[in-house]
Amino acid sequence: MENKELLKQRVEELAGRVNGEVEEILGTLILKVQAPYVTETLTAVKSFDDVPCDFLHDLAGLDLVDHLEVVYQLTSLNGPQHLRVKAIVDRENPVVDSVTRIWQGADYLEREAYDMFGIQFKGHPNLKRIYMWDDFEGYPLRKDYETEPIEIRNLVRQRIDGE
Amino acid sequence: MSIDKTEELVLNMGPQHPSMHGLFRMIVHLEGETVTEIEPKIGYLHRGIEKLAESRTYTQFIPYTDRLDYLASPHNNWAYVQTVEKLMGVEIPERAEYLRVIFGELARIASHQVMIASTALDIAGWTAWGYAFRDRERILDMYEMTAGSRLTVNCMRIGGMSAEPPAEFWPALESFLDDTPEMLEEYYGIFFGNEIAQGRLKNVGIMPKELAENLSITGPVLRASGVQYDVRKAYPYSIYDRFDFDVPVRYGCDSYDRTIIRMDEIKESVKIIRQAIRDIPEGPIMAKVPKVIKPPVGEVYHRVENPKGELGFYIVSDGSTKPARVRIRPGTFVNLQMLPIVAKGWKIQDVVAIFATLDAVLGEVDK
Amino acid sequence: MQTLNNLFLIIAHFIRSLFADPQSVWANLTMDVINFIIVVVIIVLAALILILLERKVAGWTSMRTGPNRLGPRGWFQTIADALKLMGKEDVTPAGADKIIFKIAPMIIFSLPMMTLAVIPYGNHMAPIDLDLGIFYFLAVSAISTLAFLMAGWGSNNKYSLLGGMRAVAQMISYEIPLLFSLLGVIMITQSFNLGDIVKAQHTIPFIVLQPLAFVIYIIAGIAEVNRAPFDLVEADQEVVAGPFTEYTGLRWGLFFLGEYGNMTAVSALAATVFLGGWQGPFLPGWVWFWMKVGVIIFFMMWVRWTFPRIRVDHLMHLAWKVLLPLSILNIFLTGLGIFIYRLVMGG
């Protein structure tokens, strides 16, 4: 497939510039970069010649125990190219640049990743929890988050006096 | 007391509000009746489905996908099982593929009927709501006789379908398809053709094409903004490359086009189902899959054209019987981002209409 | 036939004859009290029947049966609802302006009583035969604006306030085309008295002479009683229930009674002014009157369960840019017609 070859060529060129790794799983190209290169990578990916991956399809966090990843699923409305960009984020200090300046649609998705994984998106206009309430503690989708067993959750919380 | 001081009215709409679908809440800042700012607040229906998936086996997670977009549950089943099949490299039998297409397109019709009904209801067209729900009932009956449930259908399994439709399914389907033109005519007559309804929806809530693309909008909402893009055509999954159908597109970018495009899509779905009925082969409906599903280590992202937007599943497998991560990309969750941007500056009742045309299902938004 | 036609007049005459002097103050007072009770009964009965009919029409249009549990075919449903409303707790919100909050439903309920008192239900059957009937009717019905605003303000609720403001904007706007649409008839009859207007329609009802005015009147009338498609005041998709949001129990019930009473009053005026009131062949006059009222009310319900709600700027657009110019045109055409008529007849 010509399109795919072209994309692969462009991605490999880019990987050299941003110290990224390219691999292919089940027919999808994956570009792994370190967190500081995210803005540069995605700006470049958005404006690839002939095969621009200019539609941010999904943005999700991923917990791999030793580090976190932010997974960007990129496609285009004008061609069959699709690319997965992964940004490797430090687990203790998860900071990554926000892509809301590149795609406005990343707004809620980044808030969700923040809510579920605690990944700080630098430059996000309104980085607040989206699903959980504001004073919720912990990041539910991290592997070390402990869920309460059903027996504890089923207990009806006693009302504290004065509430 | 000075009277020349004006103040913004901050109005809390939802989660208990007659026009809020599900448990949506928005904080609306009003200048008179004009909306100056909207803050959508979601999460009232958040059940942590992604977290639940990590403690369930691959098969056990199928019923949970029903509870995402509960108005089109076969589609969610479909997206999920296809993702797992892609991960495992399972080929499923022809007949099961055709049945999946039939059920998926029926779900699309049912979902769009609910969308038309709820949009009509949000602009107070009570009777139009009743008509669309009356017709949806027939689709639910078809689900019921095949899979045993009306809303959370749970009709697909990894490797095929859960059950072969009974004999009375096919005549019911035929008669439903025969009646669709009449139904659409009725919806048009009572709702879309009505000048008051057109006044409420036309030229309201304009979302230009560039904004839609930038906001990652998908599905009918994107197509109503003049982008001819449909995953079924762009990346034909399942057996969609065998069917002859058009991708309806509208260029008005307004609430009216976002609503009436669903009518066009119902017509296309009927076309697809008719071709599927014509071509469906005999045979098994279940591929040979191991009893314990254990995909190889790897990751896969798969998306399908849900009636409300693109539904994507990103599954990371660590080789065990339980997924390491299931990421659900709900279409309406992303589409919802347009609301604060597009609805700004409109009257409060237009905001209600714009929100209705998004066709948000909070089961999917909140996961 | 004649007896049946004058049934109520005969009863009235009989009651008066019980007094030594049938025209004494006491006899008049008794008759006034009886008339008052009759008007109240009319409103309550109208509400009981209309609420049920509304629900039945809603059911029939969407292929349902409507209420069908209580009584034969569900005809006692509203009575049960009324009893339920009486048993509800009467809640006054903490921050409410208590006096205004409590007065508002009473005002709403009293207005249809006042307006229905001047309607001629049959020949010589107006409870109060006012010379300025139409003028009085319109003046009194305009007060309901105030009651909606009181309810909206007094509730101390944002939705109520929005609804109350909508009520003021809408009802004041539609007051004007409503009034102007009736002017044509007044010009022809040269009288404000409703009895005279009915008598003037002895040969042809004014709907034939004034079709445009009738259409304007019906549209403005529906807007005036806040019914769909002009129910922006209580638009539940937007402002929950508008001014009624905080009301419970019987106070809320009074709003309902008031709404259906107003609807009856507007329909009764339409029947009187445009459809010939109690005039009609064969049947007694009061039967004719209620039949005409019933047709208009049915039309209003039919419209309600067909049309979606109008947009708020289209609402104003319709009132000020369409109905008002049309009603002025109607007045002009009527004047021209009268002028030509007089010229031809040499009056």
Place this chain on the structure above:
Amino acid sequence: MFGKGLFQGLGITFKRMVGPNITEFYPEQKPVLPSRVRSSMGLQREKCICCNMCAMACPNGVIKLTGEKDEESKKRVLKSYHMDLGRCLFCGLCTEACPTKALTVTQEYENAVFEADDMKWDMIARAERKGKEG
């Protein structure tokens, strides 16, 4: 022409008003559900081999069952079988997993109860009660 749509709408509603209605009179006339409807579960005790497949298939851990070994026939016999309906998704995966079709879906849909504890079904007792009634 402006207003055409309004009259068309009025025509449609009038047609429906005089036309037949489609109300289901539910408590008086109970609908007959298709035989695949998963509205509740039924257990045939004698067919059960205590393989625990249903409990393992269940996404939510609804099913708790115990069995004991019968000395004479050397087969495992069911001792207790409980379902916590409060957590049941009615997905039917348990009935699909059952190798002997001892657990099946049934079409009793009036499952509403007043007390939360009534949602914990003792399937053996239910089966016996049903046997008596039927």
